[in-house]
Amino acid sequence: MIETLAPEAILAQLAAMADKDTDWRGGRVFSLVYKAGPEHRAHEELVAKAHALYASTNLLNPMAFPSLRRMEREIVAIAAGLMNGPPSVVGTVTSGGTESILCAVAAYRDRARRERPWIRWPELVVPSTIHPAFDKAAHYFGVRLRKVPVGADLRADAHAMAKAIGWQTIGVVASAPQYPHGVVDPIAAIAAAAQRAGVPMHVDACVGGFVLPWLEKLGRPVPRWDFRVPGVTSISADLHKYAYAGKGASVLLWRDVKHMAHQIFVATDFPGGIYASPTLLGTRPGGPVAAAWAALHALGDEGYLGLARAAVDAADRLRAGIAGIDGLELVGQGDATIVAYGAAGAKARWFGWFGTEGLDLFAVADRMEARGWTVDRQHRPASIHLTVTANHVGVVDDYVRDLRAAVEEVRGNPRLAKSGTAPMYGMAAKMPVRGLVARNVRKLIADMYKAAP
Numbered sequence: 001m002i003e004t005l006a007p008e009a010i011l012a013q014l015a016a017m018a019d020k021d022t023d024w025r026g027g028r029v030f031s032l033v034y035k036a037g038p039e040h041r042a043h044e045e046l047v048a049k050a051h052a053l054y055a056s057t058n059l060l061n062p063m064a065f066p067s068l069r070r071m072e073r074e075i076v077a078i079a080a081g082l083m084n085g086p087p088s089v090v091g092t093v094t095s096g097g098t099e100s101i102l103c104a105v106a107a108y109r110d111r112a113r114r115e116r117p118w119i120r121w122p123e124l125v126v127p128s129t130i131h132p133a134f135d136k137a138a139h140y141f142g143v144r145l146r147k148v149p150v151g152a153d154l155r156a157d158a159h160a161m162a163k164a165i166g167w168q169t170i171g172v173v174a175s176a177p178q179y180p181h182g183v184v185d186p187i188a189a190i191a192a193a194a195q196r197a198g199v200p201m202h203v204d205a206c207v208g209g210f211v212l213p214w215l216e217k218l219g220r221p222v223p224r225w226d227f228r229v230p231g232v233t234s235i236s237a238d239l240h241k242y243a244y245a246g247k248g249a250s251v252l253l254w255r256d257v258k259h260m261a262h263q264i265f266v267a268t269d270f271p272g273g274i275y276a277s278p279t280l281l282g283t284r285p286g287g288p289v290a291a292a293w294a295a296l297h298a299l300g301d302e303g304y305l306g307l308a309r310a311a312v313d314a315a316d317r318l319r320a321g322i323a324g325i326d327g328l329e330l331v332g333q334g335d336a337t338i339v340a341y342g343a344a345g346a347k348a349r350w351f352g353w354f355g356t357e358g359l360d361l362f363a364v365a366d367r368m369e370a371r372g373w374t375v376d377r378q379h380r381p382a383s384i385h386l387t388v389t390a391n392h393v394g395v396v397d398d399y400v401r402d403l404r405a406a407v408e409e410v411r412g413n414p415r416l417a418k419s420g421t422a423p424m425y426g427m428a429a430k431m432p433v434r435g436l437v438a439r440n441v442r443k444l445i446a447d448m449y450k451a452a453p
């Protein structure tokens with residue numbers, strides 16, 4: 001039975017339900033939400049209005065919605081320009097980074113099937129820091145990931161990746177930047193190796209696509225990663241991250257339509273007619289497309305430059321504050337706006353070098369959560385991750401102050417490492433049988449869905 005509610009009651013309940021959600025507007029969460037900053041409330045409202053205007057529309061049939069087709073074309077053109085693409089660049093708007101990546105992997109596989117049908121086990125050569133969306137794509141589409149360990153600087157090892165390319169390789173992937181530590185992989189060297197081997201290369205710029213171009217304009221040292229690099233075939237870049245669009249928007253760009261053609265799925269026997277679809281979704285919600293188009297034009301060059309400056313300044317201040325806390329160290333140089341840190345010696349221990357057992361970082365994470373921060377814990381090496389946006393400018397000092405206090409608390413009370421979630425995270429990170437970890441996590445999530453509200 002579905003209870004009927006009055007519109008006011010519905011809105012009141014929706015507002016009340018958000019009560020226990022993380023304080024994303026206040027900047028106490030990193031990476032799940034990309035927000036332009038408290039002074040951009042009008043931006044958030046505009047994006048929501050644009051979304052609402054097109055909430056019921058469907059890009060599945062662009063002939064029925066030329067408005068959406070036009071917006072998609074214009075979004076792709078803006079992204080291609082930012083990423084220094086030649087005029088031949090084409091692409092689609094998708095629902096997010098994962099969909100862009102799924103579409104890219106499916107297209108790489110299908111291209112190999114057509115052009116190199118002798119391949120039995122299609123393989124993608126990727127660095128070990130590649131986003132799990134690639135594991136998901138590989139799992140769904142019957143592709144193997146050949147994961148190549150990264151170097152001591154946490155960047156992809158171009159030489160090792162070149163050596164890993166074999167006769168079953170259908171493509172090579174690297175990130176700009178990778179998520180865990182925010183470093184940009186050596187795209188130029190990897191793309192050169194891919195070109196020599198005659199295989200296409202995808203750059204995962206889901207995080208960096210809409211911030212690295214501005215950082216470069218600001219004069220920051222950004223390694224080349226975009227279509228200026230010969231051999232880069234496709235790029236994924238998320239609008240719902242640093243383009244400050246509404247959730248549910250990313251782009252997948254191809255150097256030319258010849259490559260993109262493999263992304264298009266066609267079913268010809270459906271009694272309902274010929275069915276063609278370029279992306280993973282069937283119905284393609286128009287709301288996020290309109291919201292992304294609105295966000296791009298509301299901020300424009302000037303707006304994005306200012307937001308990139310604010311985000312990177314906040315990231316630099318966080319790095320300086322964290323580096324000044326005894327017992328912690330930064331993990332990865334962080335080419336952009338991602339900050340990662342661990343207990344001093346964590347990286348050395350991870351690489352098997354000499355490193356003393358330091359502070360329990362997961363206990364520090366618990367103490368930060370007790371202070372109202374949403375914390376992203378990482379392993380390999382054990383670290384805490386912060387994706388910094390313009391919305392964090394105002395919380396940097398609070399964060400560093402709370403972190404210093406959390407570290408002192410853990411140092412003063414070693415038993416904290418044995419309480420809270422710290423032992424669980426510590427054990428899960430170290431457990432050698434990864435299948436067991438996967439089984440336990442799968443059960444945990446299934447139980448969450450099983451439980452009555």
Ligand SMILES: Cc1ncc(COP(=O)(O)O)c(C=O)c1O
Binds near residue numbers: 096
């Ligand atoms: C580098 C990278 N690639 C892909 C993704 C997946 O994006 P989404 O969560 O939008 O599917 C992310 C998400 O954080 C990411 O950081």
